[in-house]
Amino acid sequence: MEKEIRRLTFDDYDEIMRVWAVSGLPIKSNGRDSRDMVAAEIAREWCAYFGLFVNDKMVGVTITQFDGRRGWINRLAVDPDYRGMGLAGDLMAKCDEFLDQFGEVVPCALIEGENMPSMACFEKAGYVCERSISYWTKRPRPDL
Numbered sequence: 001m002e003k004e005i006r007r008l009t010f011d012d013y014d015e016i017m018r019v020w021a022v023s024g025l026p027i028k029s030n031g032r033d034s035r036d037m038v039a040a041e042i043a044r045e046w047c048a049y050f051g052l053f054v055n056d057k058m059v060g061v062t063i064t065q066f067d068g069r070r071g072w073i074n075r076l077a078v079d080p081d082y083r084g085m086g087l088a089g090d091l092m093a094k095c096d097e098f099l100d101q102f103g104e105v106v107p108c109a110l111i112e113g114e115n116m117p118s119m120a121c122f123e124k125a126g127y128v129c130e131r132s133i134s135y136w137t138k139r140p141r142p143d144l
């Protein structure tokens, strides 16, 4: 099995959406996952989309970014046919490597509801759940 992780560009947009869709992640096609918004986000130097390829097929994706204070891992997803092989762990390690350039950074992630595989995955990578914190947003529009 030939495995490679590389930083993605906007040319990978359709494949990114395909991997998120088969992985069961909701896609905000009129909001943050629209072509325009992804084109802007993926071009920022402090924000990286990483794709994991097995035999040249994209089977995993994640986004990582430094917000000036913390590091974030968002939208980590692995194609169901390739789960349980440590690929999410590989992507998270790549995110750590990317965030290292910004100095001592605390990597964080938001995990919805009771997403056990995701929680287990982050736990395995050394993350601890801060249960006293709730997630607050102020949305300019509901589908953003």
Ligand SMILES: CC(C)(COP(=O)(O)OP(=O)(O)OC[C@H]1O[C@@H](n2cnc3c(N)ncnc32)[C@H](O)[C@@H]1OP(=O)(O)O)[C@@H](O)C(=O)NCCC(=O)NCCS
Pocket (backbone or CB within 6 Å): 023, 024, 025, 075, 076, 077, 078, 079, 082, 083, 084, 085, 086, 087, 088, 089, 090, 109, 110, 111, 112, 115, 116, 117, 118, 120, 121, 122, 124
């Ligand atoms: C969460 C997800 C990315 C994990 O991908 P993966 O490639 O299967 O994960 P890995 O093989 O790297 O697993 C790493 C560790 O996570 C834990 N883990 C992963 N899936 C698990 C599961 N279904 N049940 C229990 N533990 C699990 C294990 O500890 C595993 O290490 P181990 O196999 O050595 O025990 C994948 O299940 C997925 O794409 N889910 C849908 C999308 C999603 O919810 N993303 C999270 C958004 S925050």
